[in-house]
Amino acid sequence: xxxxxxxxxxxxxxxxxxxxxxxxxxxxxxxxxxxxxxxxxxxxxxxxxxxxxxxxxxxxxxxxxxxxxxxxxxxxxxxxxxxxxxxxxxxxxxxxxxxxxxxxxxxxxxxxxxxxxxxxxxxxxxxxxxxxxxxxxxxxxxxxxxxxxxxxxxxxxxxxxxxxxxxxxxxxxxxxxxxxxxxxxxxxxxxxxxxxxxxxxxxxxxxxxxxxxxxxxxxxxxxxxxxxxxxxxxxxxxxxxxxxxxxxxxxxxxxxxxxxxxxxxxxxxxxxxxxxxxxxxxxxxxxxxxxxxxxxxxxxxxxxxxxxxxxxxxxxx
Amino acid sequence: xxxxxxxxxxxxxxxxxxxxxxxxxxxxxxxxxxxxxxxxxxxxxxxxxxxxxxxxxxxxxxxxxxxxxxxxxxxxxxxxxxxxxxxxxxxxxxxxxxxxxxxxxxxxxxxxxxxxxxxxxxxxxxxxxxxxxxxxxxxxxxxxxxxxxxxxxxxxxxxxxxxxxxxxxxxxxxxxxxxxxxxxxxxxxxxxxxxxxxxxxxxxxxxxxxxxxxxxxxxxxxxxxxxxxxxxxxxxxxxxxxxxxxxxxxxxxxxxxxxxxxxxxxxxxxxxxxxxxxxxxxxxxxxxxxxx
Numbered sequence: 358x359x360x361x362x363x364x365x366x367x368x369x370x371x372x373x374x375x376x377x378x379x380x381x382x383x384x385x386x387x388x389x390x391x392x393x394x395x396x397x398x399x400x401x402x403x404x405x406x407x408x409x410x411x412x413x414x415x416x417x418x419x420x421x422x423x424x425x426x427x428x429x430x431x432x433x434x435x436x437x438x439x440x441x442x443x444x445x446x447x448x449x450x451x452x453x454x455x456x457x458x459x460x461x462x463x464x465x466x467x468x469x470x471x472x473x474x475x476x477x478x479x480x481x482x483x484x485x486x487x488x489x490x491x492x493x494x495x496x497x498x499x500x501x502x503x504x505x506x507x508x509x510x511x512x513x514x515x516x517x518x519x520x521x522x523x524x525x526x527x528x529x530x531x532x533x534x535x536x537x538x539x540x541x542x543x544x545x546x547x548x549x550x551x552x553x554x555x556x557x558x559x560x561x562x563x564x565x566x567x568x569x570x571x572x573x574x575x576x577x578x579x580x581x582x583x584x585x586x587x588x589x590x591x592x593x594x595x596x597x598x599x600x601x602x603x604x605x606x607x608x609x610x611x612x613x614x615x616x617x618x619x620x621x622x623x624x625x626x627x628x629x630x631x632x633x634x635x636x637x638x639x640x641x642x643x644x645x646x647x648x649x650x651x652x653x654x655x656x657x658x659x660x661x662x663x664x665x666x667x668x669x670x671x672x673x674x
Numbered sequence: 675x676x677x678x679x680x681x682x683x684x685x686x687x688x689x690x691x692x693x694x695x696x697x698x699x700x701x702x703x704x705x706x707x708x709x710x711x712x713x714x715x716x717x718x719x720x721x722x723x724x725x726x727x728x729x730x731x732x733x734x735x736x737x738x739x740x741x742x743x744x745x746x747x748x749x750x751x752x753x754x755x756x757x758x759x760x761x762x763x764x765x766x767x768x769x770x771x772x773x774x775x776x777x778x779x780x781x782x783x784x785x786x787x788x789x790x791x792x793x794x795x796x797x798x799x800x801x802x803x804x805x806x807x808x809x810x811x812x813x814x815x816x817x818x819x820x821x822x823x824x825x826x827x828x829x830x831x832x833x834x835x836x837x838x839x840x841x842x843x844x845x846x847x848x849x850x851x852x853x854x855x856x857x858x859x860x861x862x863x864x865x866x867x868x869x870x871x872x873x874x875x876x877x878x879x880x881x882x883x884x885x886x887x888x889x890x891x892x893x894x895x896x897x898x899x900x901x902x903x904x905x906x907x908x909x910x911x912x913x914x915x916x917x918x919x920x921x922x923x924x925x926x927x928x929x930x931x932x933x934x935x936x937x938x939x940x941x942x943x944x945x946x947x948x949x950x951x952x953x954x955x956x957x958x959x960x961x962x963x964x965x966x
Contacts, residue, residue: 361790365871373783373846374798380839381805384816391815481702484695495699497949499706503959504948506899508916509937512923513713516930524712549709558964561956565965599963606807613901617920631811639906644815655812662804669963 385655392446392649394439398642403434439645446649456650459630465540466629467608470547475600477548478555479593485556486563500557502550511617514546518618536626539619543627546614551607555600562596563589595669602665609658630654713941717934718744748935756932758939761918765898765940767830768914772837773893777886780845781853785875787846788853789861799847803961806843810902813839818906828910836907837897844961845893851962852885853878888954891947898944915940 409417410426417425450456481499485492502510517524518532525532532542566589574588611629615621621628621636634654638647719742752758787795817836818827826832860881861874869877879886901916908914913921919936922929948955957965 361786361871366786366790369782369786369871369875373779373842376779376838377802377805377843377846380817380835381808381813384813384820387816387819388812477702481699484699489699495703497952498703500948500952500955501710501945502706503955504895504899504941504944505710506916506937506940506944508899508901508919509713509940510709512919512933513709513937516716516934517709517712549706553706554959558956558960561964596960596964599960603807603960610809610811612811613916616901631809634811635814635902638811638815639818644819648815651809651812651814654809658807658809659804662807666800666803 388648388652391439391645392652393441393443394645395442395445396437396439396644398435398437398644400433401436402431404432406430406432442645446646447653449646450650450653455625455628455633456630458625459628459633462540462627463609463611463630466544466547466611467605470544470551471601471604471608473544473548474552474555474604475597477552478559478600479597481552481556482559482563485560496557496560500553502553503557505550507550507613508617510546510550511614514542514549514614515618518542533619534623536623539623539627543611543614543618546618547608547611551604555604558596558600559593562593566592598665598669602662602669605661606658609654609661710941713934713937717748717931717938718742718746719931719934720745720747745931748929748931749939751929751932752935752939756918756922758915758918758936761913761915762939764830764833764908764912765914765916768833768837768904768908768912769894769897771830771834772841772897773890775834775838776841776845776893777849777890780842781849781879781882781886782875784846784849785853788850789858802843802846806840806847806961810840814902814906821907827907828912830912833904833908833912833914836903837900841893841896844896845889848889848958848962849882849886851957852882852889856881885954888951889958891951892954892958895944895948898940 406429407427408430410428412418420426485496485499489495515533520526520532520534523532531538533539570588571584574584578584578587610631612631612635615627615629615632619627621632625633630650631654634647634650637643637650787798817839821827821832821836824832826835856878860878864874864877865871898914899916900914901920904914904917905920909917915936919933919940922933922936951958
């Protein structure tokens with residue numbers, strides 16, 4: 358293999374690595390900094406100035422005595438103050454009932470949603486992994502939800518779950534107005550969108566199992582169950598783990614569907630962790646507290662990713 | 675009767691199971707396609723028709739859904755009065771811009787990573803992939819602060835920068851997989867003939883071009899569907915389709931037809947693009963862990 362001159366090496370590597378560094382490590386550092394501070398943003402009057410009043414054509418409007426008419430313009434400035442408050446933001450997060458509610462909501466969403474998606478995906482992949490009519494076409498239809506924009510899907514399901522005259526109103530179920538049903542509805546939308554992803558990946562994995570292997574296994578057993586239990590499932594396990602990891606990482610960020618379908622409601626019944634942190638940051642302008650909350654989520658996700666990667670490295674190499 | 679027919683005897687139980695399986699797939703297909711179908715149909719409905727009232731428990735009420743006169747006025751409204759053409763362009767520019775930057779920088783980095791061994795390479799990899807999985811909200815506040823200071827909030831370059839942040843790690847990761855599949859021999863032969871590293875890199879690009887193309891589409895898809903970044907960094911001057919869609923939801927007199935039409939305008943191009951690259955979809959969506 359021909360050696361790399363170090364100059365060329367840097368030319369290739371540096372732009373991308375620098376970019377990722379600048380936009381991840383630096384903001385992350387800043388985020389940690391913020392999370393230990395009480396950030397107050399307020400609008401302060403920084404000055405007053407007399408400015409001439411202009412008419413529509415841009416000419417100064419004159420007073421009856423011939424001097425230009427003036428008005429006072431107040432100049433305002435957004436002032437941000439940082440006060441170091443040690444671990445107060447973190448302590449507050451652990452005491453905040455809304456945080457625990459958000460943890461419960463996100464936890465339920467992740468557990469129920471991701472489990473259902475993986476089981477349904479496995480079942481569908483198993484059914485599709487044989488000669489059925491128009492398999493390619495049906496598969497293409499199946500995977501359409503993956504590409505759908507979550508915002509659009511959220512509003513679409515809002516109209517579907519609409520309780521007065523929506524297409525599902527005949528069921529009489531309080532889809533969005535009952536706290537438990539609202540969370541169920543959010544989970545249903547996620548299942549709708551992401552089961553196809555699990556299905557697609559599992560189908561690819563199933564098709565990747567060599568035929569000879571299945572044939573020789575069929576000589577030993579006639580039961581489809583044994584075939585799954587001892588041959589197919591062990592081979593699928595790494596793939597299931599990867600799908601689980603990707604879905605977990607994604608589901609923990611639940612935001613778009615909640616923001617459109619339920620707006621966190623009724624009350625705070627479907628307020629997910631990200632949705633709450635986002636609102637604290639950008640609606641209440643409490644940057645310090647929002648950063649602390651976001652950082653806690655980051656730690657959780659990183660722990661999950663690290664645990665999985667210990668096991669999964671081979672699949673990625 | 676051929677002997678095969680005898681062997682292929684099915685017990686009634688097997689037949690029943692087959693029917694059940696077929697039914698399950700059919701029901702699942704219906705459940706997948708119906709919401710999309712409803713979105714299309716509703717986008718052609720007038721406000722009053724969108725919410726006709728079937729009685730609770732009335733199965734026939736479902737038919738009411740199809741009782742309407744189609745109108746394209748929502749689409750005219752979106753593009754005529756509500757500037758959706760601009761938002762569409764913004765979405766496209768932001769998504770395509772970040773995809774191109776990610777793929778250009780990413781392919782160079784991925785190529786180098788694929789061809790050089792150095793200490794800590796695996797850790798670098800782990801770090802790259804974890805930036806892709808990390809929750810966006812963790813860097814949201816600082817990014818917003820930084821972008822505001824650089825006066826990038828509400829501009830297309832700001833959005834492109836933001837999207838590249840999450841597309842680039844992904845690009846490096848996937849493209850490295852593509853380069854790993856290209857034999858060294860090609861570049862070695864080129865470089866023995868006096869080509870520079872950059873020329874050698876260019877000579878193998880056609881081999882990975884289909885993968886890169888498919889991957890570009892995937893980057894566009896991720897950026898296009900994003901809402902979190904768009905609502906913070908893009909709002910104002912660089913409103914994208916998801917943000918514009920959200921603004922259609924007013925406290926009163928919500929035009930659901932318009933929102934559904936906006937949904938169709940946002941979703942349809944991505945579905946078509948997605949189907950276009952379905953051969954690479956599994957590799958792309960699992961970050962190269964599963965190949966088809």
